Amino acid sequence: MSLAAPSLSACPACVAAPSAEDIASRAAEQKDAGIVLSLPTAHCAVCISDVERTLSAVPGVRSARVNLTLKRVSVAAEPRVTPGMLIERLDGIGYPAHELDPGLLSVTETDKRSRDLLMRLGVAGFAMMNIMLLSIAVWSGAEATTRDMFHWISALIALPTIAFSGQPFFASAWTSLKARRLGMDVPISLALILASAISLFETIEGGHHAYFDAAVSLCFFLLAGRYLDYRSRAVARSAAEELAALEVPRAVRIEEDEEKTVTIAELAVGDLVRVRPGARMPVDGVVTEGASEIDRSLLTGETLPVYAGQGSVVSAGEVNLTGPLTVRVTAAGKDSSLHRMADLVAVAENARTKYTSLADRMARLYSPSVHILAFSSFAVWMYLTGDLRLAVNIAAAVLIITCPCALGLAVPAVVTAASGKLFRKGFLIKDGTALERLAEVDTVVFDKTGTLTMGEPEPLGLMRHAPADLELIAALAGASAHPLSRALAMKLAAEGVRPARLQDLREVPGSGVEGTWNGAKVRLGRAEWLGAAPGARTATWFARGAAAPVELPFADSPRPGADVAVRGLLSAGKRVILLSGDAEAPVAALAGTLGIPEWSAGVRPEDKAARVAALTGEGHRVLMVGDGLNDTAALAGAHVSISPATALDAARTASDIVLLGQDLAPLSDALRIAVAARRRIKENFALSLAYNVVAVPVALIGLATPLLAALAMSTSSITVSLNALRLK
Amino acid sequence: METLLYLIPVSLFLGGVGLVAFLWSLKHRQYEDLEGDANRILSDDWDKHPKP
Numbered sequence: 001m002s003l004a005a006p007s008l009s010a011c012p013a014c015v016a017a018p019s020a021e022d023i024a025s026r027a028a029e030q031k032d033a034g035i036v037l038s039l040p041t042a043h044c045a046v047c048i049s050d051v052e053r054t055l056s057a058v059p060g061v062r063s064a065r066v067n068l069t070l071k072r073v074s075v076a077a078e079p080r081v082t083p084g085m086l087i088e089r090l091d092g093i094g095y096p097a098h099e100l101d102p103g104l105l106s107v108t109e110t111d112k113r114s115r116d117l118l119m120r121l122g123v124a125g126f127a128m129m130n131i132m133l134l135s136i137a138v139w140s141g142a143e144a145t146t147r148d149m150f151h152w153i154s155a156l157i158a159l160p161t162i163a164f165s166g167q168p169f170f171a172s173a174w175t176s177l178k179a180r181r182l183g184m185d186v187p188i189s190l191a192l193i194l195a196s197a198i199s200l201f202e203t204i205e206g207g208h209h210a211y212f213d214a215a216v217s218l219c220f221f222l223l224a225g226r227y228l229d230y231r232s233r234a235v236a237r238s239a240a241e242e243l244a245a246l247e248v249p250r251a252v253r254i255e256e257d258e259e260k261t262v263t264i265a266e267l268a269v270g271d272l273v274r275v276r277p278g279a280r281m282p283v284d285g286v287v288t289e290g291a292s293e294i295d296r297s298l299l300t301g302e303t304l305p306v307y308a309g310q311g312s313v314v315s316a317g318e319v320n321l322t323g324p325l326t327v328r329v330t331a332a333g334k335d336s337s338l339h340r341m342a343d344l345v346a347v348a349e350n351a352r353t354k355y356t357s358l359a360d361r362m363a364r365l366y367s368p369s370v371h372i373l374a375f376s377s378f379a380v381w382m383y384l385t386g387d388l389r390l391a392v393n394i395a396a397a398v399l400i401i402t403c404p405c406a407l408g409l410a411v412p413a414v415v416t417a418a419s420g421k422l423f424r425k426g427f428l429i430k431d432g433t434a435l436e437r438l439a440e441v442d443t444v445v446f447d448k449t450g451t452l453t454m455g456e457p458e459p460l461g462l463m464r465h466a467p468a469d470l471e472l473i474a475a476l477a478g479a480s481a482h483p484l485s486r487a488l489a490m491k492l493a494a495e496g497v498r499p500a501r502l503q504d505l506r507e508v509p510g511s512g513v514e515g516t517w518n519g520a521k522v523r524l525g526r527a528e529w530l531g532a533a534p535g536a537r538t539a540t541w542f543a544r545g546a547a548a549p550v551e552l553p554f555a556d557s558p559r560p561g562a563d564v565a566v567r568g569l570l571s572a573g574k575r576v577i578l579l580s581g582d583a584e585a586p587v588a589a590l591a592g593t594l595g596i597p598e599w600s601a602g603v604r605p606e607d608k609a610a611r612v613a614a615l616t617g618e619g620h621r622v623l624m625v626g627d628g629l630n631d632t633a634a635l636a637g638a639h640v641s642i643s644p645a646t647a648l649d650a651a652r653t654a655s656d657i658v659l660l661g662q663d664l665a666p667l668s669d670a671l672r673i674a675v676a677a678r679r680r681i682k683e684n685f686a687l688s689l690a691y692n693v694v695a696v697p698v699a700l701i702g703l704a705t706p707l708l709a710a711l712a713m714s715t716s717s718i719t720v721s722l723n724a725l726r727l728k
Numbered sequence: 729m730e731t732l733l734y735l736i737p738v739s740l741f742l743g744g745v746g747l748v749a750f751l752w753s754l755k756h757r758q759y760e761d762l763e764g765d766a767n768r769i770l771s772d773d774w775d776k777h778p779k780p
Contacts, residue, residue, distance in 0.1 A: 044767055045767040045768060045769075045770040045771045046771075048764060048767060048768060048771060049771045049773050053773075066761075066764060067760065067761040067764055068761055068763040068764030068767055069760070069761045069762060069763045069764060070761070115754060118754060118759065119751065119754055122747065122750045122751065122754065123747065126743055126744075126746065126747040126750075129743065130739070130740060130743050133739065134736075146732075153736065153740075157740075
């Protein structure tokens with residue numbers, strides 16, 4: 001940096017006084033902006049050092065630290081450093097990045113909970129190992145006083161551990177009891193408390209069997225399952241929610257020759273709002289002044305920019321492309337089209353939350369049967385022998401042996417392994433049951449713009465034109481920020497075309513760019529402006545002097561991997577449908593290129609949702625892949641949904657899985673992993689039930705020993721975890 | 729048998745040291761980015777001298 005950093009001291013002389021400068025810099029340090037960026041492609045040691053070195057070299061950045069597990073980088077920087085600058089730098093070295101809302105509060109909150117669980121897990125693990133050590137001595141034949149002493153030491157370790165590490169179970173059991181339900185945690189808590197109480201009683205009485213080891217290892221294995229479950233969900237949830245919102249919550253209101261930035265909630269019908277080029281419409285309204293082109297692709301899926309002049313109707317969410325517009329508000333806040341769309345989403349989401357996961361179904365069966373089993377064994381032994389101590393002992397043994405150690409691990413271990421695999425492929429699972437739902441999918445519905453395509457126009461057959469014309473086009477295109485112009489300029493620069501030198505270069509908002517070259521007028525812009533007949537496809541027109549205008553067509557390039565994904569899905573026997581709001585010609589072309597047999601063009605948002613609902617009604621399980629506001633209702637209504645990270649905030653919120661990278665190719669792989677994961681979960685259930693089938697009768701006839709309980713518990717937990725790791 | 733009187737406290741103490749070490753590492757956020765740490769040892773950025 002050649003310029004000296006601006007001094008914070010009041011006068012040049014003050015710089016001499018180190019203390020003043022010191023205080024000021026310390027104050028600046030406190031105001032440091034914490035920037036968090038998502039780095040979907042980071043995966044190795046080189047990535048870490050590349051990113052950290054590049055970011056640290058940016059003036060104003062104090063430190064940058066990559067977290068590879070979360071694929072994020074946190075940057076501490078002076079306020080003048082904006083996330084946009086850093087994203088640009090990273091793009092330059094080949095690492096696409098998205099801004100994340102640091103949302104510090106929520107991050108530390110989930111952080112705290114998972115660290116809390118980990119701490120309880122660590123304490124339980126410590127206690128378990130020590131008690132097992134003592135228990136082995138007892139099992140191998142320690143007698144009388146020695147056995148009693150070992151039991152007492154075990155009690156000293158176990159009781160505080162259960163009281164501390166068991167708290168998550170006790171708390172959740174208490175809440176479900178208060179709500180008059182029998183959750184999974186009620187039998188767990190009962191087993192923990194009963195086992196500790198019985199063992200303490202036996203220790204005092206000098207009995208043979210104490211179940212301290214079983215109680216503590218039960219606690220340890222269950223906490224491990226709980227931690228895995230929490231961790232995988234919290235990581236995904238926080239990352240997905242923090243992807244920065246694209247929506248503008250603010251608008252510029254014109255008040256008696258003065259412009260004022262206000263929140264959208266403050267706007268009323270009849271207000272005048274100024275919308276700058278490149279900004280999103282904050283409200284529904286009518287254009288009163290100015291001319292421009294509008295990109296409505298996020299609302300309707302149309303790729304063709306639409307002309308907007310005085311009297312044109314605009315909707316919230318559309319992007320103003322070229323000229324400044326003044327808009328009279330006709331609907332804001334609750335009545336705006338953006339909000340109506342959000343209402344559709346809410347309705348669709350309510351319908352979906354009724355899904356019960358495999359684990360829930362299992363727990364619903366499991367809890368009552370365990371209670372009945374334990375209670376009836378108590379009753380029968382009480383009736384047969386009349387020995388309270390024996391009956392309670394046997395009931396406790398039944399509870400411990402049936403306790404869902406393996407059940408508690410069965411789902412989280414598989415989900416953790418599967419979501420880790422999917423995360424490395426670029427899929428972020430936001431919802432706990434999304435994986436199971438993904439496994440049931442038989443129909444895949446795609447949106448076009450921004451999902452199967454990149455949503456960025458690419459010039460077609462441009463290099464066919466004469467080199468002299470290309471130089472003129474490059475010069476004209478370079479003068480505008482319109483997406484078509486930018487695409488032209490980028491393509492020509494990449495081809496090595498040097499722009500011609502033009503005079504009087506100016507942009508005519510809503511129409512195009514014009515200039516003078518060797519006394520002749522050259523123009524690049526809309527067909528109507530140049531006096532040509534507009535075609536059906538996305539195109540801009542170029543005219544040189546009085547010559548007839550030439551069409552420069554564009555196509556939206558397919559997303560990398562889209563063809564692989566579609567082919568994979570079709571060969572896996574899935575039904576693939578393309579629903580787009582775009583015109584028929586581009587949709588048909590894309591469906592042809594990718595080989596999608598079923599497609600519809602010009603589909604309105606409500607129709608998309610209705611189509612998904614109709615498919616669901618026919619008994620299909622629909623996976624919806626979409627990015628726009630026009631897809632949101634369909635995303636929320638589908639059985640499971642995926643949206644790319646570039647999607648509109650509302651779309652990402654409505655979907656269960658976010659695609660972090662650009663590549664769509666792993667999609668069919670993701671479906672395969674989901675199916676495999678579901679199979680593993682079912683196998684795990686079968687495994688843990690098999691252990692119960694063997695061990696429960698032994699406990700019921702009163703032959704269970706602490707050794708047997710410990711063996712059954714650890715082998716079943718380990719088998720289940722190993723089975724989860726088999727996931728390929 | 730008297731050795732038990734020494735050995736049990738010793739084993740408990742050693743286990744306790746391990747537990748304290750675990751709690752310390754937890755408090756100092758050593759488990760935030762396991763994958764990153766595994767990869768960082770391969771980087772030769774600070775091989776000559778430690779990061780200042």
